[in-house]
Each structure stands twice: as structure tokens, then as C-alpha cells.
Amino acid sequence: MRGRVLKALAILTLVLLVSIAIGLAVGSQRITPAQLFADSFSRALFFRLRLPRVLLGLVIGASLAISGGTLQALFRNPLADPFTLGVSGGGALGASIAIALGWSAQLAGVPLVFVAAFAGAMLAVSVVRLIARTGAVVMPGALLLSGVAVNLIAAAAVLTVEYLTDPSSALRILRWLTGSLDVVGLTPIRNMLLVLVPAWIGLLALSRQLNLLAIDEDTAATLGVNVRRCETIAHALCALIVGVTVSAGGAIGFVGLIVPHTVRMLFGEDLRIVLPGSLLLGAAFLILADALARTVLPSGELPVGAITGLLGGPAFLWLLRRRQQYSAL
Amino acid sequence: MMLLSAQNLDYAYAAGPLAVRRVSLTAPPGTMTTVIGANGSGKSTLIRLLAGLLKPQAGTILLDGTRLADWQPRLRARHVAYVPQSTATAFPFTVMELVLSGRTPHTSRFRFENQHDQQQAQHALEMTGAAHLAQRPFISLSGGERQMVILARALAQEPRLLLLDEPSSSLDLNHRAALLRTLLNLRRTKQLSVIMITHDLQFTAAFDQVIALRCGEVTATGTPDDVLRDQVLRDVYGDPHIHAQRIGDQTLVWTDL
Structure with a gap:
């Protein structure tokens, strides 16, 4: 088992390194290592724009994928993901309110937009959890439907905020909502990592208990898992991760769905592989999707959310079609 | 006592x-x-x-x-180990993965199951006559096979009750008698x-x-x-x-x- 994990993580680390190299090389202008030394314009482009963008892709991709894997285990539902459950929507609503109030506002040193997005995501996950759970059972159909409803409500509320706020904030919200990795400089990424790294570690530390929960709730309880506590902590960590991610990159869909399932298909069901594997592969996936978004059009670029949506939507439908394999649906 | x-x-x-x-x-x-x-x-x-x-x-x-x-x-x-009336999993865990989960209370929190745990799981599967199912996905099994696997997981837990x-x-009938003989x-x-x-x-x-x-x-x-x-x-x-x-x-x- 330990050997299997190490092998999986070694392979995925390699994939991530290759993706980073590709992400750093391609774009509106190709940058080679030689140019980096020779040309000060290329250097500025690389360090001010290209590198931060690749790093943001890494951070957001890793975050969305690990939360997807966790939510699937928590709800014992292969179709769960920050996007399908409305957690991203809730986060987006919280972030929009914060942006309308002023982008740079802070609360005790933490950017207000993080706090608001976390609150929105936490509210969404609590609502979905409350509605989908009847007694001891989480109803898979109700789970996804309540996710849809939460998304719709959040989208309507975001629209309302856009209408009520001044035009420049509204434009900012609109641009950010489409989901893109536009970023200048490394400071915003450092701020995110201060919150995200501890949350990632928290989820990884829970991965064995989450694995037992993914099998069955009663089983987990009789094997020594404190089910309520584990669920509450994992929900809060997911809401935190998704909130912070959404506030930086907008609602980028389906990464949390495609990536954990790919890791499952390659390396098996054990969450102790799926979660760290998703962290690595999610990072690689979003870096590559963004590289594609930057280069696919002859001029200009697509928002990365469009790429992940176009890839992820069909993947979702394919999983739905394959549901005979999953008895809980 | x-x-x-x-x-x-x-x-x-x-x-x-x-x-x-x-x-x-x-x-x-x-x-x-x-x-x-x-x-x-x-x-x-x-x-x-x-x-x-x-x-x-x-x-x-x-x-x-x-x-x-x-x-x-x-x-x-x-x-204490518990075997519910029926178990359904949302994900295609293999039988071996499921039985190994019974070793959780005996392995420390950040360790993986070792050789000994593997042997205990294998032994438990043999006791319930389900060893041939080890690599199958649990959700592809029949109701009776599932019961044997879940019993094996409980036995891998080495409970006193x-x-x-x-x-x-x-x-x-044959497997019912075998179950009772095992107990x-x-x-x-x-x-x-x-x-x-x-x-x-x-x-x-x-x-x-x-x-x-x-x-x-x-x-x-x-x-x-x-x-x-x-x-x-x-x-x-x-x-x-x-x-x-x-x-x-x-x-x-x-x-x-």
C-alpha cells in the first residue's frame, strides 16, 4: 500500500513538473530560457505575469481538486464537486458582496473578500447538507438538486449585487466571475497560500477517516471514526478552500470532478491516494487548461473557466451515464 | 466479569x-x-x-x-465489531480494500496497513470462504457474497464481541452452516x-x-x-x-x- 502511494505520487509529481514547464513556456509570446537571460522585456513578462499566472493555476487547481475528492467522500456521491454542490456559487456570492464593498477592505489583517467568500461557501455547504440529509442517510438525488438550487439562488443574488453597486465594481465582478487566472505579482498568491496550505494539510490528515466515510457511515463509526466531528471539520476546510479559491479565480467549474476521478481510475479508490494525488493532478490540469486558454485563439485568450467547463460538462454526463457502477445513485 | x-x-x-x-x-x-x-x-x-x-x-x-x-x-x-444487514458503497472499492479497512483500529493513524494486516485480511476472507473475491469490486457482488465480505471485514477487526x-x-444453506461453524x-x-x-x-x-x-x-x-x-x-x-x-x-x- 505504501509503495503504491509513493509510486502514484512520484508519477503525478512528474506530470506536474512537465505541466509547469509547458505553462511557463507558452502564451501570447513564447519564452525560452535563453531569452530570459538576454532580454529584460521577456524577464519582466515572465516574472510579473507568466510565473504568477502559472502559480495561481497550480494553487487553484490543487484546491478545487482536493475539495472535490473530499466532498465526494463526505456525501458518498461520485458527482459531488464544489461546483455541482453550489459551494462555488455561495463563495462567489460572498466574494461579490465584498468586491461591491471595496476590493481592498481587510478584516483583522485578512482580506475581506476571503472572509466573505468563506462565509458564502460555508452557508452553501450547510444548506446542501441540511437538505440532502434525512435522518442518517444522505439522499444522492436531493443532494445534487439542492446544489442546483443553491447555485441558481447565488447567481441571482450576484446579479442583484451587480445591479446595486457602482459601475466600476460591477465590471470588476463580471470580469472576475467568468473565472480566469489573471494576476499581477506574487503577493496575492502568497496571501492565499497562508490560508490554503494549512487547509490542505488538514484534509490530508483526515484522509484515512474520509476513506472510511466514503465506504459507509456506520462502518466508519464502528471502526472508530468520530463521524460528526470529522464531517464538520472537513466541510469547514472545504468551504475555506473553495471560498478563498473562488475569490481569487472566480467560479472555475468541474476541476473537482474530473481530477479525483482520473486519479481513481489510475490508482484505485483509496482516499489516501486520491486526495494527495488530486492535489498534484489538479494543479497540473489547471495549468495545462490555462495554457490552452492562452494559446487556442489566434489573438486574445479564452477564460480558463470556459475550457474546464467544456471538458468537465461532458465528463459529468459520462459519469452520470456510468452510474450503474455506482450503487448509491 | x-x-x-x-x-x-x-x-x-x-x-x-x-x-x-x-x-x-x-x-x-x-x-x-x-x-x-x-x-x-x-x-x-x-x-x-x-x-x-x-x-x-x-x-x-x-x-x-x-x-x-x-x-x-x-x-x-x-x-466490538458490527455487521449491518446490508452494505452498499457509492464507489467501486475492491473487496480487499474493504476487508483491510477492518484493520483501521489496529494501525496507527498515519501508517498504512502492513504485511501483518494484509495477512489478517486474507485470513479473514478465507474463514468466510470469500478469498476468491479479493480483487473484485464490492459493488459487483451478489447480496450473499457481500454478506460474506462484510463478515470478513468484521473478523479482520479481531473483535472480542x-x-x-x-x-x-x-x-x-451451505454458507449459513459454514458461517455458524466459523463463529x-x-x-x-x-x-x-x-x-x-x-x-x-x-x-x-x-x-x-x-x-x-x-x-x-x-x-x-x-x-x-x-x-x-x-x-x-x-x-x-x-x-x-x-x-x-x-x-x-x-x-x-x-x-x-
Whole structure:
């Protein structure tokens, strides 16, 4: 088992390194290592724009994928993901309110937009959890439907905020909502990592208990898992991760769905592989999707959310079609 | 010293009547107890209380003299294993992965299962006759195969007390007998105690103690000879046409059509 994990993580680390190299090389202008030394314009482009963008892709991709894997285990539902459950929507609503109030506002040193997005995501996950759970059972159909409803409500509320706020904030919200990795400089990424790294570690530390929960709730309880506590902590960590991610990159869909399932298909069901594997592969996936978004059009670029949506939507439908394999649906 | 003892347990589901009412029972080490009763008589609720999955609204449950609720869940899991009526998983875990999960209480939190755990899991699968299924996805198995696998997971847990909720309901006759032989064998070699719900009255004569529930209350308790009588069973199942007859080591129970 330990050997299997190490092998999986070694392979995925390699994939991530290759993706980073590709992400750093391609774009509106190709940058080679030689140019980096020779040309000060290329250097500025690389360090001010290209590198931060690749790093943001890494951070957001890793975050969305690990939360997807966790939510699937928590709800014992292969179709769960920050996007399908409305957690991203809730986060987006919280972030929009914060942006309308002023982008740079802070609360005790933490950017207000993080706090608001976390609150929105936490509210969404609590609502979905409350509605989908009847007694001891989480109803898979109700789970996804309540996710849809939460998304719709959040989208309507975001629209309302856009209408009520001044035009420049509204434009900012609109641009950010489409989901893109536009970023200048490394400071915003450092701020995110201060919150995200501890949350990632928290989820990884829970991965064995989450694995037992993914099998069955009663089983987990009789094997020594404190089910309520584990669920509450994992929900809060997911809401935190998704909130912070959404506030930086907008609602980028389906990464949390495609990536954990790919890791499952390659390396098996054990969450102790799926979660760290998703962290690595999610990072690689979003870096590559963004590289594609930057280069696919002859001029200009697509928002990365469009790429992940176009890839992820069909993947979702394919999983739905394959549901005979999953008895809980 | 009792391994497990329960005193005057009451339990009601939200806005319902009492599903279990003033139930007391004891399980000394190395004893086999069976719980019988009609559908809806509170058997599963009782066993879920004993497994710590439900908390009694009145009464106490002691494991090794300590209140069950005061045990650390992980330590308790080294002593008590539970086999539910049926298990369905949302993800295609393999049989081996599932049985290995039974080793969780014995492996430290940030370690993976080692060679010894693998062997215990393999051994448990062999005991239940499910070793050939090891690499199959659990959700592709039949109901009876699933029951054997879930039993194997409980055995891999190396418990001192095994709580079984109708473990043989989907098993064929041959596998039912094999299940009982495995349990009797573990009682002899490992002092295993068993509390098992069953509708399968044929094998109850092999148990040390029979507890009969009706509407959540214990109506009869004692040795199989005490409980498996026409009058007692007619009362338990509310059927005036039930007959019980002892033939050698077996008890034949039937009802007129």
C-alpha cells in the first residue's frame, strides 16, 4: 500500500513538473530560457505575469481538486464537486458582496473578500447538507438538486449585487466571475497560500477517516471514526478552500470532478491516494487548461473557466451515464 | 466479569413510540447469543444501540465495566465489531480494500496497513470462504457474497464481541452452516462472543442464549430449550400455528399454512 502511494505520487509529481514547464513556456509570446537571460522585456513578462499566472493555476487547481475528492467522500456521491454542490456559487456570492464593498477592505489583517467568500461557501455547504440529509442517510438525488438550487439562488443574488453597486465594481465582478487566472505579482498568491496550505494539510490528515466515510457511515463509526466531528471539520476546510479559491479565480467549474476521478481510475479508490494525488493532478490540469486558454485563439485568450467547463460538462454526463457502477445513485 | 451488559435500555426514534423498551441483557466472554423476534420488533435498533451507533435515551451499556459512551471510539473498535444487514458503497472499492479497512483500529493513524494486516485480511476472507473475491469490486457482488465480505471485514477487526444483524439472510444453506461453524470455531479458539439477530431458527439450538423481542420488549430469554417452545414462539411471532420440535442437535420450527 505504501509503495503504491509513493509510486502514484512520484508519477503525478512528474506530470506536474512537465505541466509547469509547458505553462511557463507558452502564451501570447513564447519564452525560452535563453531569452530570459538576454532580454529584460521577456524577464519582466515572465516574472510579473507568466510565473504568477502559472502559480495561481497550480494553487487553484490543487484546491478545487482536493475539495472535490473530499466532498465526494463526505456525501458518498461520485458527482459531488464544489461546483455541482453550489459551494462555488455561495463563495462567489460572498466574494461579490465584498468586491461591491471595496476590493481592498481587510478584516483583522485578512482580506475581506476571503472572509466573505468563506462565509458564502460555508452557508452553501450547510444548506446542501441540511437538505440532502434525512435522518442518517444522505439522499444522492436531493443532494445534487439542492446544489442546483443553491447555485441558481447565488447567481441571482450576484446579479442583484451587480445591479446595486457602482459601475466600476460591477465590471470588476463580471470580469472576475467568468473565472480566469489573471494576476499581477506574487503577493496575492502568497496571501492565499497562508490560508490554503494549512487547509490542505488538514484534509490530508483526515484522509484515512474520509476513506472510511466514503465506504459507509456506520462502518466508519464502528471502526472508530468520530463521524460528526470529522464531517464538520472537513466541510469547514472545504468551504475555506473553495471560498478563498473562488475569490481569487472566480467560479472555475468541474476541476473537482474530473481530477479525483482520473486519479481513481489510475490508482484505485483509496482516499489516501486520491486526495494527495488530486492535489498534484489538479494543479497540473489547471495549468495545462490555462495554457490552452492562452494559446487556442489566434489573438486574445479564452477564460480558463470556459475550457474546464467544456471538458468537465461532458465528463459529468459520462459519469452520470456510468452510474450503474455506482450503487448509491 | 461481563464483556457486555445492558440495563433497562429505552430508545425511540424521533416522534415515534419506544422501539426498544427496558431491555436488559448480558454477554459473558465466549458466549453465543441470538436475538429473535418478528419484523419491526426492535432487534436492529437493539443491536445498533449495543454497537454505539445509537445512544439509549435511558439505561446503561457497559463494555468491560466501562460505559460504552465513555470509550474512545478507536479503542472500542478493537473490541466490538458490527455487521449491518446490508452494505452498499457509492464507489467501486475492491473487496480487499474493504476487508483491510477492518484493520483501521489496529494501525496507527498515519501508517498504512502492513504485511501483518494484509495477512489478517486474507485470513479473514478465507474463514468466510470469500478469498476468491479479493480483487473484485464490492459493488459487483451478489447480496450473499457481500454478506460474506462484510463478515470478513468484521473478523479482520479481531473483535472480542461480534454484533451481527441478520448476517445469513442472503446466504444459501451451505454458507449459513459454514458461517455458524466459523463463529463456533472462533468462540472455541479465541473466546469470541457473538450477539446475532436471525430469522433462521434452524440453527438457534447451537447458541448459548436466546433472547426473544416483541414490540421492543424482551418476552422470553434463556437457553434454546427454554425459548424454542410452541407457546413461547407463538407469543413472540403472534402466530398461533407455530410448532417447534427438537431433532438431535437441530430445532425444526414450522407454521401451518
